[in-house]
Amino acid sequence: MKKRKMYFRMITASLLRRRSRMVIALLAISIGAMILSGLLTIYYDVPRQMRAQFRNYGANMIFTATGDSIIPEDVDKAAALIPSDKLVGMAPYRYDTVRINDRPVMAAATDMKGAEKTSPFWKVDGDWPAQSGEIMVGKNVAETYNLKPGKRVTCTFAPEKEEEKGPAAEAGENQGGTDKAAEATTEEEVVLDNYIDFTVTGILDTGGKEENYVYMNLQDMEELTGKETVYDICELSVSANAKELETIADQITESVDGINARLVKRVTQSETTVLNKLQALVLLVTVIVLALTMICVATTMTAVVAERRKEIGLRKALGASNKSIVEEFMGEGLVLGAVGGLLGSILGFVFAQVVSMNVFNSSITLMPWLVPLTVIASVLVTGLACLIPIRSAVDVDPALVLKGE
Amino acid sequence: MSLLELKNVSKIYGSLHALDHVNIKVEKGEWLAIMGPSGSGKSTMMNIIGALDKATEGEILLDGVDIAKKSASALTDIRRDKIGLIFQQFHLVSYLTAVENVMLAQYYHSVPDEKEALEALDRAGLSERAHHYPSQLSGGEQQRVCVARALINYPEIILADEPTGNLDEANEEIVVELFRKLHEDGTTLIVVTHNPEVAEVAQRTIVLRNGKVDHETINENFTGKIKHITLQ
Numbered sequence: 227m228k229k230r231k232m233y234f235r236m237i238t239a240s241l242l243r244r245r246s247r248m249v250i251a252l253l254a255i256s257i258g259a260m261i262l263s264g265l266l267t268i269y270y271d272v273p274r275q276m277r278a279q280f281r282n283y284g285a286n287m288i289f290t291a292t293g294d295s296i297i298p299e300d301v302d303k304a305a306a307l308i309p310s311d312k313l314v315g316m317a318p319y320r321y322d323t324v325r326i327n328d329r330p331v332m333a334a335a336t337d338m339k340g341a342e343k344t345s346p347f348w349k350v351d352g353d354w355p356a357q358s359g360e361i362m363v364g365k366n367v368a369e370t371y372n373l374k375p376g377k378r379v380t381c382t383f384a385p386e387k388e389e390e391k392g393p394a395a396e397a398g399e400n401q402g403g404t405d406k407a408a409e410a411t412t413e414e415e416v417v418l419d420n421y422i423d424f425t426v427t428g429i430l431d432t433g434g435k436e437e438n439y440v441y442m443n444l445q446d447m448e449e450l451t452g453k454e455t456v457y458d459i460c461e462l463s464v465s466a467n468a469k470e471l472e473t474i475a476d477q478i479t480e481s482v483d484g485i486n487a488r489l490v491k492r493v494t495q496s497e498t499t500v501l502n503k504l505q506a507l508v509l510l511v512t513v514i515v516l517a518l519t520m521i522c523v524a525t526t527m528t529a530v531v532a533e534r535r536k537e538i539g540l541r542k543a544l545g546a547s548n549k550s551i552v553e554e555f556m557g558e559g560l561v562l563g564a565v566g567g568l569l570g571s572i573l574g575f576v577f578a579q580v581v582s583m584n585v586f587n588s589s590i591t592l593m594p595w596l597v598p599l600t601v602i603a604s605v606l607v608t609g610l611a612c613l614i615p616i617r618s619a620v621d622v623d624p625a626l627v628l629k630g631e
Numbered sequence: 632m633s634l635l636e637l638k639n640v641s642k643i644y645g646s647l648h649a650l651d652h653v654n655i656k657v658e659k660g661e662w663l664a665i666m667g668p669s670g671s672g673k674s675t676m677m678n679i680i681g682a683l684d685k686a687t688e689g690e691i692l693l694d695g696v697d698i699a700k701k702s703a704s705a706l707t708d709i710r711r712d713k714i715g716l717i718f719q720q721f722h723l724v725s726y727l728t729a730v731e732n733v734m735l736a737q738y739y740h741s742v743p744d745e746k747e748a749l750e751a752l753d754r755a756g757l758s759e760r761a762h763h764y765p766s767q768l769s770g771g772e773q774q775r776v777c778v779a780r781a782l783i784n785y786p787e788i789i790l791a792d793e794p795t796g797n798l799d800e801a802n803e804e805i806v807v808e809l810f811r812k813l814h815e816d817g818t819t820l821i822v823v824t825h826n827p828e829v830a831e832v833a834q835r836t837i838v839l840r841n842g843k844v845d846h847e848t849i850n851e852n853f854t855g856k857i858k859h860i861t862l863q
Contacts, residue, residue, distance in 0.1 A: 233732060234745040236727065243764075273681040520683035543683060544780075545739040546713020547704065559652045628718055629674060 230355060237557045247533070251526040252566050255604055258519025259570020262512055263600040264577035267590055269508045271578070273501050277465045279305040280497045285317075285461035287346040289485045294319075300484040304460075307478050312465050315343020320447055324381040324440070325419075326371055329339040333381065334439045338362075344461045348436070350427030350513030353376065358445055361424035364437035368429045375426055381440070382421040383450045402594045423440045445519035460485075468498045486631050514608055523611035527559060531615045538619050539627035556617050559612035560605050567604025632695055633817055634659040634787060637682065640689030640699070641843075642675050643750040649675040650686070652840040657788075662810070662820040662853075664830035667839035673823045674792065676839065680792045680821060681714055682706040694787065711740050715781030719793035721773040723765040729776045732763040733783050751779040755809060771802025778809050782818065789813060791822045795829050807832055 241248050283291050284425070289296060289304060301318055317340035324333040328357040338354050352375030357364050361381070361539050373379055424446075430436055464471060471489050478487035531538070538551060546554075577593055635657040642650040650672045654842045657663050664710060667673050676683035679691065682698060685706075697707055710716070717738075723732045726742045733758040735750040752761045765773055774794060781789050791810070793805040810820055822833060830836045832854075 229738060229742060235731070236735075236738075238724045239731070372850045536722060537724055540724065541735070541739070542707065543681070543710060543716050543722075544736050545707055545737075547707055548741065625678040628683075628720075628722060 229381050231558065233553070233568065236554065237561055238557055239578065240359040241561060247530055248390060248524065248562065251523055251530075251562050252569075253524035254526065255520055255563055255566025255608055256569040256573065257405075258522075258607065259567045259600050259604045260573040260577055263571040263574025263596055264581065265508050265512045265515075265574075265594060266596055267575060267578035268581060268601070269505055269512075271582065271592060272504060272508070273467060273587060273591075274583065276504065277393070278499055279499070279586065280500075282489070283346060283496075286490050286494050286497070287461070287462040287464050287471060288488050288490060289318075289457075289460035289478070290488065291458070292484055292486050295458060296460060297456055300482050301325045301457060301460050302477045303485065304482045304485050305462075308462070308464060308474055309364040312470075314463040315340050316460065316462045317341040317344045317458040320456065321445065321458050322383070322451050322453075324383050324450060326367075326381055326440075328371075328382075328621060329619050331367055332439050333447065333450075334441050335444045336441065338441070338443060341441070341461075341512075342363035344463045344555060347432070349406045349431040350412050351431060352426070355427050355441065358443055359422065360443070361446075362428045362430055362441040363426055364441075365429055365431045365437045366437040367440055368426075373429070375428055378423055378427050380421050380423050380424055381442075382419045382452060383452075384419050385452055392403070393513070411448075420450050420452060422446060422532075446495050459535055462607050467501075496616055516603070520607050520611040523562075524614055526603060527555070527612050528618065529623055531619045534619075535622050535627045538622040539624035542624040543628060545575075549628075551619050552616055554610065555616045556612055558621060559608045559616075563605035563608030564601055566608070567601035568597070571600035574600065633657060634661075634694060635821075636692040637676075638690040638692070639689060640676075640679065640686045640736060640783055642672075642679060642684070643687045644822055650679070650843045652689070652705045653839075653842070653844055655699075655837060655844065657819060657821060659787075660817045661816070661835065662833045663822070664833035664836040665821065665839060666821045666825060666827070666830045666836055667845070668825070670841075671839040673825075673839055674840040677790060677792045677821075677823045680711040680788075681716055712784070713787045715786035715789040717777045717781045717789065717791035717794045719796040721765070721770070721777050721797070723773055723776055728762045728764055729757060729768065729772075729779075732765070732776055733780045734761070736783050739833075745814075748783060752776065753781045754782075754812070756781040756805070766797070766822065768804070771798050771805055773800075774798060774802065774806055775809065778806065780815060781797045786818075788819045791820070791824075793824055793826075794822060795824065795826060803829070807851070 230483050260365045288529065289301065296318070298318070301316075305313065305316055314581070322335075324332055325331065342354055350362065352362075361379065363379070365374065371379065411562045424442065430439075430441065442450075444455050464474065466474065471494055475487040475489055477486060574596070578590050582588060633656040635655075636739040637653055638653040640650055640653045641648060651734065653676065665673055665676060675684070679686050686699050689699060690697050693709065693713060698706065701709065703795075724735060727735065730745060731750050731753060733751055734745060737743045749758060749761055752758055755778050757772060757775050757779065760768060761774055765776070768776065769857075774797075795806055798806060810822065811832070814820055822829065822831070824830050831850060833850060834853045835847060835849050838845045
């Protein structure tokens with residue numbers, strides 16, 4: 227039999243036939259490895275999870291016009307520069323003043339489906355407008371005009387005078403459609419106010435300035451104002467970290483002439499701050515758990531050495547060198563560390579999954595490289611924890627312990 | 632040249648002289664018994680001869696080499712290569728089988744050889760118990776495993792400290808018989824005992840008292856066989 231075979235035979239026999247004490251050490255290592263593996267999984271997965279959560283706080287990127295307004299083609303070009311898996315939603319906005327009961331109200335026209343994604347925190351009493359002729363009104367507007375979901379409201383828009391009209395407005399008028407004419411009172415000109423009868427689908431409650439607006443589809447705005455669709459602003463929700471967002475914004479600003487892409491600092495900065503703090507907390511907890519594991523293993527191994535003083539003395543009496551004693555006890559520790567690490571990395575994934583499901587309500591992705599990393603970390607921690615007990619094993623005086631002193 | 636020679640060996644603990652200028656010679660192949668009351672220095676002498684402890688002063692010549700001033704590491708090598716130890720309390724590794732316990736001595740000495748270990752156990756009459764754990768063996772069987780372990784590396788000296796102290800008469804006879812066979816094979820035996828019956832089996836007996844050699848006797852009728860005294 228080779229020496230190595232006998233070495234492993236002794237180590238496995240010691241671990242397997244002296245179960246009670248070793249189970250405690252193995253449990254300590256497994257729990258430590260489980261927390262390590264679980265927290266590392268969360269550490270690497272939490273930015274993804276948190277970014278998804280942060281998307282609930284609204285747009286984190288805005289396109290503004292470098293000139294008077296943004297043309298839709300530029301928005302399409304810019305959107306093409308954002309990886310599709312990172313673009314959560316995009317809502318271009320066009321603002322104009324319309325009248326309700328002859329009083330001016332700010333109207334915002336947008337892509338409602340995109341707005342729902344970029345402003346998920348908006349609370350709507352009723353529904354979002356789904357088709358032409360539907361409108362969502364801000365809470366303040368609703369109170370002023372006593373509007374409720376299902377009620378009808380007429381929005382009018384006074385077109386500019388002939389000399390002020392642009393070609394777009396003319397085009398809009400020429401299309402006819404639902405535009406209605408109102409009689410003018412002056413002799414030299416006939417001014418027709420455009421109007422649309424809208425059905426109120428929902429009341430918008432945000433606690434902010436949005437409550438003073440009415441929201442309609444872009445086609446309705448084009449029809450009402452008679453102006454060709456251009457955008458004043460475009461809000462985007464992009465699932466990426468601050469650095470990636472900056473890269474994307476810079477690329478868009480450089481590549482698309484009509485657009486200046488900017489980040490919403492309060493969102494991206496708070497996102498980065500929270501993520502950094504959370505990751506620091508996870509790291510801190512991991513370090514503390516590893517330290518506790520080390521203390522637990524060191525305590526257990528110290529007790530093991532104390533229990534086995536006679537055996538150590540016997541080995542020394544039979545001619546075991548200090549190196550042999552170190553190799554044997556370290557071998558036991560490292561096997562425990564490896565087995566505990568392997569067990570812990572499996573349990574850690576389960577632990578991370580449970581945490582993720584409860585906190586973020588989404589499953590976590592398995593990172594296979596965490597298994598060897600956890601095993602190596604457990605082996606290192608156990609090895610370090612064994613140093614002091616092994617030192618006391620080496621110091622055993624065979625003459626004393628074999629006499630029972 | 633004697634195999635082992637102690638010259639003016641003393642072991643002093645504070646003001647206590649556990650051994651006080653002891654002079655002993657042991658020839659190769661000799662069977663020596665060391666006797667004495669408790670505290671006479673038997674165990675101290677056993678530890679010093681067994682390279683488990685160092686003398687405070689004096690020379691200990693083993694095969695002509697003074698081991699008294701050797702380092703701890705050198706003493707480990709001497710224990711491994713030249714001495715086979717047998718203890719009163721057996722000291723077997725509880726989680727290893729009988730044969731594995733024998734192989735443990737081989738492991739530290741050279742290369743473990745299960746066949747050879749089984750043969751050693753066979754010599755001790757334990758071939759059928761080779762794969763039993765110490766807890767499954769009787770006291771006598773455990774001590775016979777210890778004898779097999781002590782002789783497996785063919786040491787120059789087998790040093791037994793109270794080898795029959797925990798055994799009944801039947802097992803005592805078996806162990807002494809094993810010693811006799813070892814002696815016949817030319818092994819040098821030093822047996823520390825307080826049992827006169829075991830001491831009388833040896834060729835020569837040294838009696839220690841207060842750390843000094845009190846006297847020594849030669850067994851003129853040496854047979855190597857134990858004679859139990861029956862109390863009338």
